[in-house]
Amino acid sequence: MAEYPYGLSINPFSHVPTPSLTAAKVLGxxxxxxxxxxxxxxxxxxxxxxxxxxxxxxxxxxxxxxxxxxxxxxxxxxxxxxxxxxxxxxxxxxxxxxxxxxxxxxxxxxxNDFFQELHDGLILKLGERAEEGNDYAMKVLKIGLFDRILGRRASSIAENIINKRRTMNLSYLKGTLPELAENCALESALRILSKDSLWFLEAKDFNDALEKLKGxxxxxxxxxxxxxxxxxxxxxxxxxxxxxxxxxxxxxxxxxxxxxxxxxxxxxxxxxxxxxxxxxxxxxxxxxLSQPDDPEQIWDIIREYLKFHSAIITEEDGEALRNLIRYAYDEVGMTEIRELLALIREALELAKGTNRIGDEHLIGAIIRIRPNAELKGSIMRIPIPDYLRIIRTSMKTLEETSYGLTRAIRDLGRYLFIREAIFYAHGASRRIDTPGGSKSFRLADAYFEEKDGRKIAVNVKLTEKECLTKQEIDDTLEIVEHGRVDQAIVLTNAAYSRDLEHPKLVFEKMADRRSIADYLYFSEKFQASRLTENDEKNAIRLAKCLGVGYWG
The missing domain is CATH 3.40.50.300 (P-loop containing nucleotide triphosphate hydrolases)
Structure with a gap:
């Protein structure tokens, strides 16, 4: 009965970094x-x-x-x-x-049988030379008049020697093959044909080693x-x-x-x-060779291991595993071969007794491998377990993520106000009057006033589309064109076209979920009054990335 998912009786991924010869049969x-x-x-x-x-x-x-x-x-x-x-x-x-x-x-x-193969192969080669008419080869194989009369072929005599039914005379060996003209080759041939393989095991010095190796x-x-x-x-x-x-x-x-x-x-x-x-x-x-620059190469390596061990992987299973590997590669920053192989090993251990690796097994494996590690590229230096918790609990949907990010930006404003890095931070959405616009007012998700009097509106625009449309940021465009603000910042996960550019408008790209998680992690710690000294330094870096606050 299979102990591991996918019908596996053993875990194919070893704890040992240097593979055994059995494991080395797999190459992906x-x-x-x-x-x-x-x-x-x-x-x-x-x-x-x-x-x-x-x-x-x-x-x-x-x-x-x-x-x-x-x-x-x-x-x-x-x-x-x-x-x-x-x-x-x-x-x-x-x-x-x-x-x-x-x-x-x-x-x-x-x-172990290499020298036996050389012994047999060399005798067969002498048989070929004898059939070509080489007198020395015939003398080595001891082919005499009686053999010629009976029509015995040199190749058959060579096989009889291999099978120990006949003997050789090695004193004529040098003339059999031109390659044996050099002493190192001749001595090696004599030792091999005499079955003296122990002679090869040791070399007296540098020159002796080189001669024996060449022979x-x-x-x-x-x-x-x-x-x-x-x-x-x-x-x-x-x-x-x-x-x-x-x-x-x-x-x-x-x-x-x-x-x-x-x-x-x-x-x-x-x-x-x-x-x-x-x-x-x-x-x-x-x-x-270098670390893979694409999670597909990692998936190919893992797939070859699973295939070698006769894993039963359906198309659906394969796609799910590929996505889990891409998630670990892209989201968690696990990009090294050894680490990802260790990840799948641990995930299989956690998934014992089930049919397949699930999200919960992968997350548990990540925590096992990186219990104290921080998220790669994180400004707030989020611990991996906290990052995984945040994306599971606060980023399940786009709406939930947008809500969390909006709240985090407001919390960042409150923090900057407490630090006296800005003059004012509004604690909720802010009404911005837009006389001359299509509507009399628009709402900004967050609103700050700098110490120099600059007024900044912030709007969160997360979308499933690849590119923002004018309709999606129509409210922000009206704020910069008709409202009394000096700058509007749009936080988005999408690209934008040049026709949306405006002197007062700044697009801050949230490249991936890690970028958003930095703000959410800050917000959690700020609301719980658990910001450490390092957290506060990192929060200032967040504000600088946003372009808000005075740090003179």
Missing amino acids: GRRWKEVRDRILVCVDELREAMLRGEQVFSIVSIVGPLGTGKTHLALHMKTLKDKFECAYVDLTRIEPKDLKSIYSAIVKDLR LATITCIIGKVLLIEIDEISATKPLMDGMKAMINEKLPGVVLVSILRSGVETEIGEADPSLYDRLRKAPFTCS
Whole structure:
């Protein structure tokens, strides 16, 4: 029986920031998928070149701040093992950070059966060379006159050797393949065919590590396999930079070298080792990862996790989840991948035993994750729980929001009067006589008089339309044209056209619910006489944004 919503038996979202290989099988987000696909293109290009007999090398550079999915992407590439061989090295886990340690980490991260695959692939390659008439290959496979008389094919003999039904004579190995002319490749081939994989585990020094790595790469290339080497958390330490430069200069055959580093480290490398910096910058493919600039990318990541764990998501469920994520992204300012994944994890925990995540689960999860956090961009520095309460209790409808904002503006006026920042504040709607207008008077939602005698009317005009019409602010236009005021301020959530502009008219855009919540939060604390010293400083900032009050 499903314990979690959407038919899930477990919560797919982990508490651990670094994913397991199982979790890394999931990859979402347009940008991350693009980078994966580009790396796969590099792999395919190398494989095609290898089929043409070329020994080629490529570099991929991935740069980004902490928490932007670099490590997840690298581990995801490791799960695609049917396409290539992959070794992932996390430099935070090895000491010292030099080529010898990197080489050792590469070998230890290869699959358990990798050397067996090299062994079998190399023998089959010798079988191909023998069928092409290479005398040395035939001698290695010990193909004699009796085999020729019986018509035994070299490929069959190679398979028999793999299956331990025949033996080899490795003394003739050097002449079998041109790639084995170099001592490092020949020694590696001999060790692999002798099943001495332990020889690869340790290197004596820098040069020995480089030779063994080149030999291993050469054998991998001979059997037509691309080796992806991912080096994560690169830093500007000299031994590490020397090792990276050596691998690049050696042009390891059949290798795609993926360098993964945090933003800013590139600059440090440029200052410490310009030649390495130049090589990394000239990588055939360089990508920069960052936090998503669109909640749709977050939704795609979350959807991939749910799909991987066989969640039953209807179209209606999907749309609801998308809206919840957009709400957390736009309204609460949760824009980082880790935080939003943690949010969904907590929401699923709170929704245990139900069919789907609801608003109450999401709000509870936000409070769990950000219990003492303040609303991003809030002038009044509203705590997240207070913001969520305000939008649930005071901003359910447009009419309720307009009423609350109007009352808050009047409260702000009263506060400014108490602080002696203005001369007068009317406590309710104010009648403004408009002789010569279509009506004898109009009402302003709030009315202030500055200490210099300026008279200011304020009207709240919240609408569901994208743009204010002349009819909607007709009362305010008549106030500035026929009333005895020096300025009218229109608080609105909509755009306005240029034909509504007037020298005495100021439009103050309430960009989103967070802007309105600042006023409502102030009003709550003012009416309850709970304004702190910091609240009062922030209230002055609100008044300055509104353009009201004297602060000399």
